[in-house]
Amino acid sequence: MRSRAPRVAVIGAGLSGLAAAAHLRATGVDVTVFEASGSPGGLVRTETVSGHRFDTGATVLTMPSLLVDVLGALGVGGDEAHGRLALAPVDPGYVMNYADGSSLSIPHDAAQIPAAVASVFGAQAGDGVADLLRWLRRVYDAEFDTFIDRNYDGLADLTDARTRQAAARLVGLRTLGGLGGAVARHVTDERLQRAFTFQALYAGVPPHRARAIYAIIADMDIGRGVSAPEGGMGRVGQVLADALVDSGVDIxxxxxxxxxxxxxHGRVTAVATDDDVVEVDAVVATLERDGVARLTGERPRRRLRYSPSALVVHGVLPDATTSTWRSGHHTVDFGSAWSQTFAEITARRGRLMSDGSFLVTRSAVSDPSTFVTDGLESVSVLAPAPNLQSAGLDWDRIAGPYTDEVLGTLASRGYTGIDGMHVLRVDHPKTWARAGLPAGTPFSVAHTASQTGPLRTANVWPTSENLVLAGSATVPGVGIPPVLVSGGLAAVRVADLLRGPGGGR
Ligand SMILES: Cc1cc2nc3c(=O)[nH]c(=O)nc-3n(C[C@H](O)[C@H](O)[C@H](O)COP(=O)(O)OP(=O)(O)OC[C@H]3O[C@@H](n4cnc5c(N)ncnc54)[C@H](O)[C@@H]3O)c2cc1C
Known part of the structure; x- marks a missing residue:
C-alpha cells in the first residue's frame, strides 16, 4: 500500500472553500481547490467595469477575526494577517437615513454609539441603546460557540449539558420571542428599532417575523464594527488564496x-473536470444543495425556501455630486413603510417594494484611490427584491425601468444627481439565476425556522459520508462570517473522517 497524505478536493474558491482548504491544510491533508471562474473570493469580489472598480458582491465586512483565524491556520500570525488584509475601520459603520428626514451615523466603536444616538434621539434613547448593545453581546456569547460554530451529529448533541446551559441562557435573554419585541424592550423609537432589526434580512427573514436569536447579526455588525479592506472586498479572497498557495495548496x-x-456504497472516489478525473479521499463542496446534487446525479426531495434577492445597480458619478449626500460607506435609506416592505419581498407571492428601503454603497468613502477614477466615483445601490421562486418577474424587461425608479426615488430623498448616474452594470435575479444560483438569489436558503440550525441542510451529504458541504447553503448559514465558520466545520468533519476507521487509504 502506498503511504501518502489523504487527498481532498474542495469545490469552489469562495470564502467557505478557501476557509475549508486552510483548516484542512493545517491538518496535513493534500488539498486541491477547483474553481470554475478565473479568480478567488466567489461572491466577495471587486471587479473592473468599464475602467471603474466596484465591490460587486458583499460589501459589509464584519468579524474580520474569522479571517485572521483562517490565516492563522496557515501559520500566518495575527500582525502579519492584519497587514495582508489591510483592513480599515469603516467609521461610521452605517449611516441610517429615515423618511422623516432624520439621520443617524453609527460609529465604528460601539462605546461611542449611545452618545451618537443620544445626540439625535435624546438621552433616554442613548441609554436604551447602551442596554441594547449589552443584551446583543450576551445573545452573541450564549449563541456563537454552542449553536453556530459547532457540528451537530444528532439528538445527543442537542441535549448535552453544554447545549442545555446555552439554551437556558438564551431563554433567560428572551430570545425565543420575536426580534422586534426584544429590541423594542430597549428602544421605543421605531427608527432605532429599524436600525437594529433590519439585519434579519441578511438571513432572508423579514425583521417583523424573525425570532430574537437573529439579534446576533446586529451584534456582529453594529456591535463589533464594520471593516473595509484596502483595494476593495476582492482583496479578502486574494489574500486567503495567496496564503493557501504559499502553504502548498493547489488552486x-x-x-x-x-x-x-x-x-x-455511495463513497466518493473521484471528482471529474472536463478533461480529467482526480481520485480523492473526500470532497468539500461549497455549491448550493441542488448544485451538489447535480454533480452526484441525485434529485433532492425536500423543497427549499430561498431568501429574497436584489437588484444591484453599479454606476459612476462626479465625486463633487456624491459629496453633497448625507451618506457614508454604507448608507441604509429607509422608506416610510416597514413590515409591508419586507412582506412584499419575502411573501410566497412576492412583488417589488412599493416604498423601498435601499443600501447605498460608496466604497470610495473608505478607499478613494481605488474607487474614484478621473473624478468619477463608483456607487452601488442595492434594492432588495423578491426571488424568482416567489415572483416570476420578467427581469430582463423590467430591470432598466426599475433601476430608473429606484434612482429617481433616491434622488427625491436627497441623493441629488443620483438619477443622472452613469449606470455601468445592473445585476438582478435573472443574472444570479444565470450564474447557477437557485431561485435567482445570491443569499441562498432562507433562515426560516425549518431551515436553520439542526434543521438546515446538514454539512454531511446524506448518501455519502465523505462528501461534506460548506458555504451559505449549509450550517451555519449565509454571509461572510457564517461561511468562514462553515469552512472550519467542514474541515473538522473531513479530518475526523480521515482519522477514523476506513479514513484515508
Ligand atoms: C450583492 C451581494 C451582497 C452581499 N452582501 C453581503 C454583505 O454585505 N455582507 C456579508 O457578510 N455577505 C454578503 N453577501 C453574501 C456573501 O457574499 C455570501 O454569503 C458568501 O460570500 C458566500 O460564500 P460561499 O463560499 O458560500 O459561496 P460563493 O462565494 O458563491 O463561492 C462558491 C464558489 O464556487 C464556484 N463554483 C460553483 N460551481 C462550481 C463547480 N462546479 N466547480 C468549481 N467551482 C464552482 C463559484 O464560482 C464560486 O467561486 C452578499 C452577496 C451578494 C451577491
Whole structure:
C-alpha cells in the first residue's frame, strides 16, 4: 500500500472553500481547490467595469477575526494577517437615513454609539441603546460557540449539558420571542428599532417575523464594527488564496467540477473536470444543495425556501455630486413603510417594494484611490427584491425601468444627481439565476425556522459520508462570517473522517 497524505478536493474558491482548504491544510491533508471562474473570493469580489472598480458582491465586512483565524491556520500570525488584509475601520459603520428626514451615523466603536444616538434621539434613547448593545453581546456569547460554530451529529448533541446551559441562557435573554419585541424592550423609537432589526434580512427573514436569536447579526455588525479592506472586498479572497498557495495548496482556476464520482456504497472516489478525473479521499463542496446534487446525479426531495434577492445597480458619478449626500460607506435609506416592505419581498407571492428601503454603497468613502477614477466615483445601490421562486418577474424587461425608479426615488430623498448616474452594470435575479444560483438569489436558503440550525441542510451529504458541504447553503448559514465558520466545520468533519476507521487509504 502506498503511504501518502489523504487527498481532498474542495469545490469552489469562495470564502467557505478557501476557509475549508486552510483548516484542512493545517491538518496535513493534500488539498486541491477547483474553481470554475478565473479568480478567488466567489461572491466577495471587486471587479473592473468599464475602467471603474466596484465591490460587486458583499460589501459589509464584519468579524474580520474569522479571517485572521483562517490565516492563522496557515501559520500566518495575527500582525502579519492584519497587514495582508489591510483592513480599515469603516467609521461610521452605517449611516441610517429615515423618511422623516432624520439621520443617524453609527460609529465604528460601539462605546461611542449611545452618545451618537443620544445626540439625535435624546438621552433616554442613548441609554436604551447602551442596554441594547449589552443584551446583543450576551445573545452573541450564549449563541456563537454552542449553536453556530459547532457540528451537530444528532439528538445527543442537542441535549448535552453544554447545549442545555446555552439554551437556558438564551431563554433567560428572551430570545425565543420575536426580534422586534426584544429590541423594542430597549428602544421605543421605531427608527432605532429599524436600525437594529433590519439585519434579519441578511438571513432572508423579514425583521417583523424573525425570532430574537437573529439579534446576533446586529451584534456582529453594529456591535463589533464594520471593516473595509484596502483595494476593495476582492482583496479578502486574494489574500486567503495567496496564503493557501504559499502553504502548498493547489488552486486551479477555470476548472469547473462536472461530476462527483462515487462507488456502489455511495463513497466518493473521484471528482471529474472536463478533461480529467482526480481520485480523492473526500470532497468539500461549497455549491448550493441542488448544485451538489447535480454533480452526484441525485434529485433532492425536500423543497427549499430561498431568501429574497436584489437588484444591484453599479454606476459612476462626479465625486463633487456624491459629496453633497448625507451618506457614508454604507448608507441604509429607509422608506416610510416597514413590515409591508419586507412582506412584499419575502411573501410566497412576492412583488417589488412599493416604498423601498435601499443600501447605498460608496466604497470610495473608505478607499478613494481605488474607487474614484478621473473624478468619477463608483456607487452601488442595492434594492432588495423578491426571488424568482416567489415572483416570476420578467427581469430582463423590467430591470432598466426599475433601476430608473429606484434612482429617481433616491434622488427625491436627497441623493441629488443620483438619477443622472452613469449606470455601468445592473445585476438582478435573472443574472444570479444565470450564474447557477437557485431561485435567482445570491443569499441562498432562507433562515426560516425549518431551515436553520439542526434543521438546515446538514454539512454531511446524506448518501455519502465523505462528501461534506460548506458555504451559505449549509450550517451555519449565509454571509461572510457564517461561511468562514462553515469552512472550519467542514474541515473538522473531513479530518475526523480521515482519522477514523476506513479514513484515508
Ligand atoms: C450583492 C451581494 C451582497 C452581499 N452582501 C453581503 C454583505 O454585505 N455582507 C456579508 O457578510 N455577505 C454578503 N453577501 C453574501 C456573501 O457574499 C455570501 O454569503 C458568501 O460570500 C458566500 O460564500 P460561499 O463560499 O458560500 O459561496 P460563493 O462565494 O458563491 O463561492 C462558491 C464558489 O464556487 C464556484 N463554483 C460553483 N460551481 C462550481 C463547480 N462546479 N466547480 C468549481 N467551482 C464552482 C463559484 O464560482 C464560486 O467561486 C452578499 C452577496 C451578494 C451577491
Amino acid at each position: 486551479v482556476y477555470r476548472t469547473p467540477i462536472t461530476s462527483i464520482r462515487r462507488n456502489a
